[in-house]
Amino acid sequence: MSQNMTQPSPSHQALIDQGIINAPSSAKGRLLQAAANLFKEKGYERTTVRDLGKAVGIQSGSLFHHYPNKESILRAVMEETILLNTELMKEALSQSKKPEDKVLALIQCELESVLGETGAAMTVLVYEWRSLNEESQQHILTLRGIYEDLWISALSEAKEAGSVVIDPFVLRRLLTGALSWTVNWYRQEGDMTVDQLAQMTLSLAIKPA
Amino acid sequence: MSQNMTQPSPSHQALIDQGIINAPSSAKGRLLQAAANLFKEKGYERTTVRDLGKAVGIQSGSLFHHYPNKESILRAVMEETILLNTELMKEALSQSKKPEDKVLALIQCELESVLGETGAAMTVLVYEWRSLNEESQQHILTLRGIYEDLWISALSEAKEAGSVVIDPFVLRRLLTGALSWTVNWYRQEGDMTVDQLAQMTLSLAIKPA
DNA sequence: GACTACCAAGCAAGCGCTTGGTTTGTAAAG
DNA sequence: CTTTACAAACCAAGCGCTTGCTTGGTAGTC
Numbered sequence: 313m314s315q316n317m318t319q320p321s322p323s324h325q326a327l328i329d330q331g332i333i334n335a336p337s338s339a340k341g342r343l344l345q346a347a348a349n350l351f352k353e354k355g356y357e358r359t360t361v362r363d364l365g366k367a368v369g370i371q372s373g374s375l376f377h378h379y380p381n382k383e384s385i386l387r388a389v390m391e392e393t394i395l396l397n398t399e400l401m402k403e404a405l406s407q408s409k410k411p412e413d414k415v416l417a418l419i420q421c422e423l424e425s426v427l428g429e430t431g432a433a434m435t436v437l438v439y440e441w442r443s444l445n446e447e448s449q450q451h452i453l454t455l456r457g458i459y460e461d462l463w464i465s466a467l468s469e470a471k472e473a474g475s476v477v478i479d480p481f482v483l484r485r486l487l488t489g490a491l492s493w494t495v496n497w498y499r500q501e502g503d504m505t506v507d508q509l510a511q512m513t514l515s516l517a518i519k520p521a
Numbered sequence: 522m523s524q525n526m527t528q529p530s531p532s533h534q535a536l537i538d539q540g541i542i543n544a545p546s547s548a549k550g551r552l553l554q555a556a557a558n559l560f561k562e563k564g565y566e567r568t569t570v571r572d573l574g575k576a577v578g579i580q581s582g583s584l585f586h587h588y589p590n591k592e593s594i595l596r597a598v599m600e601e602t603i604l605l606n607t608e609l610m611k612e613a614l615s616q617s618k619k620p621e622d623k624v625l626a627l628i629q630c631e632l633e634s635v636l637g638e639t640g641a642a643m644t645v646l647v648y649e650w651r652s653l654n655e656e657s658q659q660h661i662l663t664l665r666g667i668y669e670d671l672w673i674s675a676l677s678e679a680k681e682a683g684s685v686v687i688d689p690f691v692l693r694r695l696l697t698g699a700l701s702w703t704v705n706w707y708r709q710e711g712d713m714t715v716d717q718l719a720q721m722t723l724s725l726a727i728k729p730a
Numbered sequence: 731g732a733c734t735a736c737c738a739a740g741c742a743a744g745c746g747c748t749t750g751g752t753t754t755g756t757a758a759a760g
Numbered sequence: 761c762t763t764t765a766c767a768a769a770c771c772a773a774g775c776g777c778t779t780g781c782t783t784g785g786t787a788g789t790c
Contacts (some may be wrong), residue, residue: 355564360746361746361747370769372746372747373749373770376747442564477724479721486725487699489700489702489705504691516726580736581781582737582739586735590780590781734788738783738786740781742779742780744778745778746778747775748774748776749772750771751770752770753769754767
């Protein structure tokens with residue numbers, strides 16, 4: 313309910329300036345944020361356009377001034393979050409050299425995506441893709457491919473260095489499930505930090521050299 | 522579409538004989554199987570009672586002779602699959618002594634639940650619980666607690682034996698995500714067997730003594 | 731003759747979305 | 761500084777359709 317006032321990261325701001333994603337303070341931005349929260353909590357199908365309208369304080373019909381239909385709102389939520397998180401990941405990767413550090417950076421980054429501010433949108437991205445039509449699914453899949461390539465190349469490097477033993481593709485998929493599932497159990501209020509959780513996950517993924 | 526003709530396991534048959542779950546060949550059993558498949562593929566909300574009726578060859582209204590409402594069909598799908606898989610797990614556990622073997626048995630068992638015959642129902646159990654009302658959620662959660670206890674005690678044993686390094690609760694949750702997510706990518710037709718996948722997952726969870 | 735399993739028909743409510751008209755923000759013209 | 765013009769943002773109302781579910785009745789079985 314309360315608006316988040318933290319500054320967006322440089323990558324985030326850059327995407328806003330380029331007009332690729334909407335600023336969180338704009339009308340569209342607030343709609344997408346509200347939509348992400350509702351879609352996450354109730355699921356896309358159970359969320360009505362009347363729910364969406366009430367969440368941003370307008371009539372349900374007025375939504376269709378911004379988006380042509382309900383599905384395109386879901387698509388926009390997914391598209392923005394995958395684009396943003398791809399950038400955040402590149403940013404995090406650029407600060408690491410050793411393969412193990414890269415893998416840790418990726419794990420931390422994905423955990424923060426899932427558990428932090430963009431968490432609702434990320435959860436929607438993972439669990440609601442069935443509600444997209446075929447064309448939109450293909451579109452999101454393409455964007456996700458770029459994101460996944462970052463993972464695969466980092467894991468492949470780590471395998472060549474000897475710190476990963478199983479196939480990078482299988483490992484990535486197991487990690488995808490493990491990390492995205494955290495949204496269903498991890499609580500910030502508990503006595504384990506996100507960084508500690510990232511470290512634990514890393515200890516599963518790689519064996520010390 | 523085609524009916525599966527494999528014999529149910531002893532545990533499965535026992536539950537049927539006790540009247541706890543419906544035989545797959547009975548009217549209710551076939552309905553639940555069809556419901557699981559539809560709920561998995563389209564999601565609970567997108568599946569209409571007319572879809573369900575058509576899948577079992579009766580009018581949509583006739584469904585309500587067997588179940589009072591649509592939600593109770595979802596609940597029955599979940600309840601039966603959690604009860605069945607708890608029994609299958611106990612059966613698998615009883616054949617292992619060493620903690621590492623127990624963990625492998627659990628991983629194999631859960632993978633077969635998710636990827637095998639009961640896969641559709643298991644997927645529904647994992648991803649559609651939001652569509653249950655509060656009371657049903659609580660009911661399923663209780664049944665799931667029994668299932669989870671089997672995991673926690675096996676992982677705790679393995680930790681005491683030194684082959685698990687991180688907290689069993691955290692490990693179980695990471696494994697829950699990793700294993701349930703396999704439904705989204707693993708294909709039987711590929712060149713990796715379920716047993717190989719189980720072995721790989723085990724290699725992440727435990728370190729050799 | 732009661733009971734189970736079903737059909738045919740349709741109702742009330744809720745759904746996504748459309749429509750026609752009103753307010754609001756912006757910026758040039760007077 | 762005010763007026764005029766216009767588009768973007770929004771409202772109030774409701775349409776057409778689908779939804780979960782009900783109802784009254786029928787065929788077959790023990």
